[in-house]
Amino acid sequence: MTRGVRLVSVVAALCVQLANCAPDVPTFKLNNGKEMPAIALGTYLGFDQNGIVKPQDKQVVKVVEHAIDVGYRHFDTASVYSTEEQLGEGVRNKIEEGKVIREDLFITTKLWNTHHKREQVAEALRESLKQLSLNYVDLYLMHWPIGLNEDYSNSDVDFMETWRGLEDMQRLGLAKSIGLSNFNQEQLERVIKECSIKPAVLQIEVHPQIIQSDLVSYAQSQGIVVMGYSPFGSLVSRFGVPPGSGPSIDDPTLVEIAKKHGKTTPQVVLRWLVDRDIVPVPKTVNLKRLEENIDIFDFKLDKDEIEKINKYDKQIRYTLPSFWQNHPYYPFEKIENPLPNPFEKKA
Ligand SMILES: NC(=O)c1ccc[n+]([C@@H]2O[C@H](COP(=O)([O-])OP(=O)(O)OC[C@H]3O[C@@H](n4cnc5c(N)ncnc54)[C@H](OP(=O)(O)O)[C@@H]3O)[C@@H](O)[C@H]2O)c1
Numbered sequence: 001m002t003r004g005v006r007l008v009s010v011v012a013a014l015c016v017q018l019a020n021c022a023p024d025v026p027t028f029k030l031n032n033g034k035e036m037p038a039i040a041l042g043t044y045l046g047f048d049q050n051g052i053v054k055p056q057d058k059q060v061v062k063v064v065e066h067a068i069d070v071g072y073r074h075f076d077t078a079s080v081y082s083t084e085e086q087l088g089e090g091v092r093n094k095i096e097e098g099k100v101i102r103e104d105l106f107i108t109t110k111l112w113n114t115h116h117k118r119e120q121v122a123e124a125l126r127e128s129l130k131q132l133s134l135n136y137v138d139l140y141l142m143h144w145p146i147g148l149n150e151d152y153s154n155s156d157v158d159f160m161e162t163w164r165g166l167e168d169m170q171r172l173g174l175a176k177s178i179g180l181s182n183f184n185q186e187q188l189e190r191v192i193k194e195c196s197i198k199p200a201v202l203q204i205e206v207h208p209q210i211i212q213s214d215l216v217s218y219a220q221s222q223g224i225v226v227m228g229y230s231p232f233g234s235l236v237s238r239f240g241v242p243p244g245s246g247p248s249i250d251d252p253t254l255v256e257i258a259k260k261h262g263k264t265t266p267q268v269v270l271r272w273l274v275d276r277d278i279v280p281v282p283k284t285v286n287l288k289r290l291e292e293n294i295d296i297f298d299f300k301l302d303k304d305e306i307e308k309i310n311k312y313d314k315q316i317r318y319t320l321p322s323f324w325q326n327h328p329y330y331p332f333e334k335i336e337n338p339l340p341n342p343f344e345k346k347a
Helices: 012-019 059-069 084-097 118-132 159-172 185-194 213-221 252-261 265-275 287-294 303-310
Strands: 027-029 035-037 074-076 106-111 137-142 175-181 201-205 225-229 278-281
Touching: 059 084, 059 287, 084 106, 084 118, 106 118, 106 159, 118 137, 118 159, 137 159, 137 201, 159 175, 159 185, 175 185, 185 213, 201 213, 213 225, 252 265, 252 303, 265 278, 265 287, 265 303
Parallel strands: 074 106, 106 137, 137 175, 175 201, 201 225, 225 278
Antiparallel strands: 027 035
16 A cells, blocks of 8 residues: 555444544545545536536535435535535534534535635635635645636736645644645645645546556655546546547446446446545435445455556546646646637636
């Protein structure tokens, strides 16, 4: 197991006793001693012609309530997702019902790019806490290394200045842990070199078509836990967009592995992340799939099966904001024809 990142597989009773998490979800130990449940429910609902999709009625409240009932203790949101408020409501309802206490839960949210100046970080986190109706979050992530002005033009705020702002939040106790999202290795190395508080977590896109071996190994060698977003990759269609080319949900290799373990192919892919010591962040608003996606802690893939899945790697990203590629801190490879900027109408 990689140095610094230990998957603590604890038996149900011990887990309840030590980490107050659901009986059969193990935890990862962060570099500050805190425990993070090994799967997080994603709450990003996608993008359409009107911008970020907002939850209808109490859609996310109901999903969060059911998720808590079936064992999820870790939730991933962001100020830009428009789901903080409903996540907070679902959590509050379950606490009032006596199903969980706040300390059982691990809530992650993210700082948006338009609040990268050090003094703006507190303002942004206080607004997120208000939306969530919480006094603190368990994890606050810098969503991107890219700072933008209010009108969405490029800002030249250095992400190290922003990191100082996140460090302030941990010192104030408004965030129990802090981390980064969508940073490349060079950028992560710089934060590690110049920080006062080392990032506890790196959240990046990880699925069979982008396995991120080098970045994951580097982060884990530094004692940083990796969270993998969009974990299903090409297995599913997301936000009405058909899946890209790549292994489908009935891919013969995945089906063979799934049959052997009596699981579905989405479960195999989630387990592939867990077996690489990565916390998967699957999103679903479907109550049945919620249960399916968390039912992955009673089997394990062997080395050969992990290797078979690794072979699908083609470095294909579903989150590629090429409209920001002229920003000095753009973390990814540039492409020839960047996408139109969906945030432009906000300018
Ligand atoms: N840090 C970042 O920049 C960043 C970027 C992207 C995403 N994220 C985080 O990662 C989360 C997940 O990412 P994502 O939504 O892009 O990808 P994903 O979780 O890989 O895919 C979501 C899609 O899979 C479907 N699905 C879920 N479980 C399924 C199952 N068992 N079988 C078949 N289909 C299933 C969902 O549909 P239904 O809802 O209908 O089930 C949805 O269309 C987000 O919600 C967000 O929290 C972070």
